[in-house]
Amino acid sequence: xxxxxxxxxxxxxxxxxxxxxxxxxxxxxxxxxxxxxxxxxxxxxxxxxxxxxxxxxxxxxxxxxxxxxxxxxxxxxxxxxxxxxxxxxxxxxxxxxxxxxxxxxxxxxxxxxxxxxxxxxxxxxxxxxxxxxxxxxxxxxxxxxxxxxxxxxxxxxxxxxxxxxxxxxxxxxxxxxxxxxxxxxxxxxxxxxxxxxxxxxxxxxxxxxxxxxxxxxxxxxxxxxxxxxxxxxxxxxxxxxxxxxxxxxxxxxxxxxxxxxxxxxxxxxxxxxxxxxxxxxxxxxxxxxxxxxxxxxxxxxxxxxxxxxxxxxxxxxxxxxxxxxxxxx
Amino acid sequence: xxxxxxxxxxxxxxxxxxxxxxxxxxxxxxxxxxxxxxxxxxxxxxxxxxxxxxxxxxxxxxxxxxxxxxxxxxxxxxxxxxxxxxxxxxxxxxxxxxxxxxxxxxxxxxxxxxxxxxxxxxxxxxxxxxxxxxxxxxxxxxxxxxxxxxxxxxxxxxxxxxxxxxxxxxxxxxxxxxxxxxxxxxxxxxxxxxxxxxxxxxxxxxxxxxxxxxxxxxxxxxxxxxxxxxxxxxxxxxxxxxxxxxxxxxxxxxxxxxxxxxxxxxxxxxxxxxxxxxxxxxxxxxxxxxxxxxxxxxxxxxxxxxxxxxxxxxxxxxxxxxxxxxxxx
Numbered sequence: 313x314x315x316x317x318x319x320x321x322x323x324x325x326x327x328x329x330x331x332x333x334x335x336x337x338x339x340x341x342x343x344x345x346x347x348x349x350x351x352x353x354x355x356x357x358x359x360x361x362x363x364x365x366x367x368x369x370x371x372x373x374x375x376x377x378x379x380x381x382x383x384x385x386x387x388x389x390x391x392x393x394x395x396x397x398x399x400x401x402x403x404x405x406x407x408x409x410x411x412x413x414x415x416x417x418x419x420x421x422x423x424x425x426x427x428x429x430x431x432x433x434x435x436x437x438x439x440x441x442x443x444x445x446x447x448x449x450x451x452x453x454x455x456x457x458x459x460x461x462x463x464x465x466x467x468x469x470x471x472x473x474x475x476x477x478x479x480x481x482x483x484x485x486x487x488x489x490x491x492x493x494x495x496x497x498x499x500x501x502x503x504x505x506x507x508x509x510x511x512x513x514x515x516x517x518x519x520x521x522x523x524x525x526x527x528x529x530x531x532x533x534x535x536x537x538x539x540x541x542x543x544x545x546x547x548x549x550x551x552x553x554x555x556x557x558x559x560x561x562x563x564x565x566x567x568x569x570x571x572x573x574x575x576x577x578x579x580x581x582x583x584x585x586x587x588x589x590x591x592x593x594x595x596x597x598x599x600x601x602x603x604x605x606x607x608x609x610x611x612x613x614x615x616x617x618x619x620x621x622x623x624x625x626x627x628x629x630x631x632x633x634x635x636x637x638x639x640x641x
Numbered sequence: 642x643x644x645x646x647x648x649x650x651x652x653x654x655x656x657x658x659x660x661x662x663x664x665x666x667x668x669x670x671x672x673x674x675x676x677x678x679x680x681x682x683x684x685x686x687x688x689x690x691x692x693x694x695x696x697x698x699x700x701x702x703x704x705x706x707x708x709x710x711x712x713x714x715x716x717x718x719x720x721x722x723x724x725x726x727x728x729x730x731x732x733x734x735x736x737x738x739x740x741x742x743x744x745x746x747x748x749x750x751x752x753x754x755x756x757x758x759x760x761x762x763x764x765x766x767x768x769x770x771x772x773x774x775x776x777x778x779x780x781x782x783x784x785x786x787x788x789x790x791x792x793x794x795x796x797x798x799x800x801x802x803x804x805x806x807x808x809x810x811x812x813x814x815x816x817x818x819x820x821x822x823x824x825x826x827x828x829x830x831x832x833x834x835x836x837x838x839x840x841x842x843x844x845x846x847x848x849x850x851x852x853x854x855x856x857x858x859x860x861x862x863x864x865x866x867x868x869x870x871x872x873x874x875x876x877x878x879x880x881x882x883x884x885x886x887x888x889x890x891x892x893x894x895x896x897x898x899x900x901x902x903x904x905x906x907x908x909x910x911x912x913x914x915x916x917x918x919x920x921x922x923x924x925x926x927x928x929x930x931x932x933x934x935x936x937x938x939x940x941x942x943x944x945x946x947x948x949x950x951x952x953x954x955x956x957x958x959x960x961x962x963x964x965x966x967x968x969x970x
Contacts, residue, residue: 419788420784420786423759423762423763423787423811424763426755426759427756427759427760427762427763427765430752430755430756430759430760431756431759431760431765433752433756434752434753434756434928434931435928435931436756436760436765436926436928437769439926439927439928439929439931440766440769440926442929443920443925443926443927444773446915446916446917446920446921447915448911448912448913448915448927448929449929450929450930450931450934453931455749455934455935455936457749457935457936457937458752459748460936477810478810478811480810481806481807481809481810482752482807582777583777584777586775586776586777587775588775591772591775592775596772597765597768597769597772598768598772598777599763599764599765599768600768600771600777600778600779601779602763602764602768602779602782605779605784606784606786607784607786607789608786
């Protein structure tokens with residue numbers, strides 16, 4: 313049972329996370345070849361996009377201001393984790409189903425989490441610091457023995473579940489807190505609690521891994537009070553969004569020895585400014601928002617879009633639906 | 642069915658890998674309490690050790706020069722991987738069974754391997770280098786996607802097998818070369834080849850992990866010729882013994898781009914001298930022979946010794962036997 317539909321690729325050159333024009337042309341050609349009931353158009357200017365939206369059933373990309381789309385049933389966001397501004401009040405009020413690309417990078421991001429976690433567990437930041445000073449010194453770095461540890465994920469989404477699968481052979485206790493514990497439990501995570509359980513879980517954790525998106529609820533979710541609750545031997549990783557952590561409070565906690573170390577891929581301001589205090593801490597690893605980098609990303613994005621096109625035409629449920637268009641995840 | 646036996650703890654203060662005197666006293670007391678048929682003595686000076694060896698059935702530690710032990714049936718080495726000098730011609734000629742402590746550190750060392758491997762896979766050495774310069778730059782570090790990779794272990798002992806178990810969830814192809822492929826196959830390693838297969842396997846590997854002990858056969862096993870066979874995108878890890886790698890040749894290969902990066906815990910001369918060229922390479926991680934560091938080591942050593950004491954008294958096969966007292970492993 314299938315219907316016909318019009319699908320627009322919105323290709324503003326300035327929009328984030330949209331591939332180059334040649335890639336979009338190839339995607340359009342492949343979609344046309346695969347789905348004869350799908351009309352595929354590419355629009356580049358806001359004017360053209362606004363016009364095409366008047367009768368589009370589905371669209372990929374970032375909606376321009378002033379959009380009006382009476383028939384729009386499906387909007388595919390180009391990001392794994394669209395920023396707060398993507399979810400406007402107009403979008404929340406519209407019946408359109410929004411999907412994101414959250415599955416596309418899970419393995420890369422979860423591998424980055426594991427690289428941070430094992431590096432911190434084996435003291436690599438301290439040794440990297442000594443390496444720059446040509447110092448061969450033992451006893452400078454504490455060891456975190458994962459088999460005896462509790463790892464706490466804040467946010468039990470795809471990244472946390474994939475990281476938990478990687479982590480399982482070490483045998484730690486793996487727990488999470490999540491805004492929707494009832495739908496995110498299971499897999500390699502031993503227990504998922506509600507987010508209101510965060511402050512009860514923090515003092516029990518040997519490693520805390522922040523994976524949550526930036527929402528009004530998560531902004532500044534970890535600050536002075538939360539870092540003070542952690543074990544002084546615990547390590548902290550932020551792989552989600554920089555705005556969820558009060559970075560100055562984290563630096564204070566690290567300098568005061570309230571935490572043993574940190575691995576950070578995201579920051580409240582990116583790029584991280586050169587004069588920030590955090591650059592020189594000996595127990596911190598900094599990477600420049602690259603956890604999602606890895607091979608095959610454009611192909612995986614296309615596969616996700618093509619699968620959702622097939623589902624749209626077949627009347628099947630779409631994949632990677634944003635459950636709450638106000639919260640944005 | 643049990644017999645009686647005399648077991649000596651050789652506790653020369655200068656011997657490597659022997660715990661503090663108080664620890665040995667506690668071990669002796671615990672062994673006496675557990676095994677009423679075991680006579681346990683501690684000897685500290687060479688003179689005392691030589692005297693006690695005249696009627697000892699078993700001993701833990703390092704034999705002094707000029708030893709003579711007509712009744713010795715079991716010698717427990719205090720190291721996971723005793724150095725070449727431990728296995729003297731006299732020891733090889735004696736019927737005593739030598740055991741080592743190779744199981745005791747496997748999880749710690751394999752975790753260190755994984756910390757190096759994931760750090761290299763995600764470009765952390767490059768970012769650590771940039772961090773010291775307060776540079777927030779993307780695109781400086783290649784990504785090694787483990788799911789599409791072949792990981793080659795040189796030496797398929799306990800460390801390699803444990804690392805392979807940790808590595809399995811990423812889904813790489815895992816192979817090894819080993820001097821005894823027939824007895825080291827299986828587990829999480831997909832295939833173990835003979836050491837004569839090394840040069841055929843090197844060009845196929847995306848990561849090469851050196852885990853072999855230092856023996857006459859393994860000294861300088863990897864040098865200019867072998868590094869030239871590796872992929873320019875491959876990473877190299879040495880977690881075994883420094884003398885198995887010609888370090889100058891490795892630096893040349895890294896500087897020439899014949900390899901993408903390295904993680905090294907052991908060096909041909911330790912401590913690594915401050916003026917060595919390798920300290921400043923941006924794609925290298927250096928740790929000061931600490932892969933075995935972790936909690937519970939003294940307890941694990943004791944448990945291994947106590948288990949072998951039980952086996953000796955019960956006439957059961959000992960654990961962690963050194964199969965070849967000339968090669969030393």
